Amino acid sequence: MIRSLLLSSILSFAVAGAAFAADLPSTKGEPVYAPPPVPVFSWTGFYIGANAGLSAGDFSIASPLDIIIGNQSNTNSGGFSGGGQIGYNYQFDNSNFVVGVEADFQGSTLKGTYFNEDVGPYNIDFGTKVNWWGTARGRIGYAFGNILPYATGGFAYGRVSDFITEGPEGYSWSGTRTGWTVGAGLEYAITHNLTAKIEYLYTDLGTWNYSGYPFDEEPGESINTKVAFHTVRAGLNWKFDWFAPPAPPPVVAKY
Numbered sequence: 001m002i003r004s005l006l007l008s009s010i011l012s013f014a015v016a017g018a019a020f021a022a023d024l025p026s027t028k029g030e031p032v033y034a035p036p037p038v039p040v041f042s043w044t045g046f047y048i049g050a051n052a053g054l055s056a057g058d059f060s061i062a063s064p065l066d067i068i069i070g071n072q073s074n075t076n077s078g079g080f081s082g083g084g085q086i087g088y089n090y091q092f093d094n095s096n097f098v099v100g101v102e103a104d105f106q107g108s109t110l111k112g113t114y115f116n117e118d119v120g121p122y123n124i125d126f127g128t129k130v131n132w133w134g135t136a137r138g139r140i141g142y143a144f145g146n147i148l149p150y151a152t153g154g155f156a157y158g159r160v161s162d163f164i165t166e167g168p169e170g171y172s173w174s175g176t177r178t179g180w181t182v183g184a185g186l187e188y189a190i191t192h193n194l195t196a197k198i199e200y201l202y203t204d205l206g207t208w209n210y211s212g213y214p215f216d217e218e219p220g221e222s223i224n225t226k227v228a229f230h231t232v233r234a235g236l237n238w239k240f241d242w243f244a245p246p247a248p249p250p251v252v253a254k255y
Contacts, residue, residue, distance in 0.1 A: 041146050041189055043091040043098045045239045051104070051199070052082035053233025059112035059128045061162070062224045075127070077112030081231055083134075089239075091143060098141045098148060105134040108158075110229060122167030128225050131174070133158030133203065135181045146189035153182035156203045160227050162210065177227065179205040187237075195237045204228040 056078040087102030113127035134157055141150030161174035185199035205227040 041192065043089045043100075043141075043143055043148060043189075043239075045241055046086075046088050047195070047237040047239040048084070048086045049195075049235050049237035050082075050084045051106075051197075051233045051235030052080070053199075053231055055079055055081045055108065055110045055130075055229050055231040057110075057112075057227075057229025059114075059228075060226045061114055061128065073114040075112040075114050077110055077128070077229060079108060079110035079130070081106045081108045081110065081133070081233065083107055085235065085237070087139070087237075089139070096143045098139075098143050098150070100139040100141075101137070102139055102152070103134070103136045105132070107132050119166075124164070124166050126164045128160065128162050128227060130205075130227065130229070131159040131161060133205070135201070135203070137181065141187075148187040148189075149184070150187065151184050152199075152201075154180070156181040156205060158203075158205050158227070160205060160208065160225070162223065162225055173210050175208060175210070177205040177208055179203065183231075189239075193239045193241070195239060197235050197237065199231075199233055199235065201231045201233075202228070203231065 056076065058074060059077050060074045062073075083104060083106035085102055085104035087100055089098055089100035091098045108130045111127060111129040113125065115124060115126040117124060135154060137152045137154035139150050139152045141148045156179045158177055158179075159174060160177050161172050163170065163172040165171075181201050181203040183199060183201035185197050187195050187197040189195045207224055207226040209224050
């Protein structure tokens with residue numbers, strides 16, 4: 001009898017406690033949404049940009065005008081180069097290595113003069129100039145976050161003109177030449193899409209033989225000019241994230 005009464009009392013207290021607990025207000029708050037993590041910068045993507053800088057180098061010429069300039073003449077050249085570039089970078093997953101391709105086209109005032117003096121009643125000006133040039137190159141670099149040092153090299157081309165003026169008369173003969181280029185640079189990501197770079201290139205457009213120029217004294221005479229130059233330039237690129245992975249969803253913290 002006493003045992004039954006004790007069990008009934010315990011059961012009654014348990015039921016009453018459960019009912020009371022159910023009536024208490026909940027202390028559990030609303031779910032807390034943490035902001036998504038900042039995505040790690042990647043160099044992968046297409047880009048387009050502009051650049052400007054200075055070019056200088058050594059031009060040389062061999063010609064039949066040895067009476068005026070000697071059989072072989074060398075001159076320092078200098079001028080402005082500026083234009084645009086387009087390219088694509090790919091950064092390997094879970095890696096700092098970046099590979100890419102880039103093509104650029106430059107307007108140029110690069111010019112070297114072999115001879116510029118008064119001869120008799122006229123001034124004679126004889127030289128070589130690069131009207132425009134461009135490259136198609138590969139790039140390979142090692143990224144330190146948003147800083148990318150890289151090496152580059154590939155194909156080069158340009159429009160080169162040799163010219164001579166004698167008083168009121170002037171002649172020029174030009175052609176598109178091909179060669180090679182090699183260099184290095186450093187690129188910095190200012191934002192996720194905007195990058196700035198500084199770059200050095202050595203460009204060699206080879207040796208060009210031109211026969212039949214206006215001052216031939218004997219059949220078969222020709223001139224040979226060699227054009228090679230250095231370029232230091234700065235540029236800006238805009239990177240497109242067309243193939244970037246989607247941003248991760250916000251994290252829900254559960255308590």
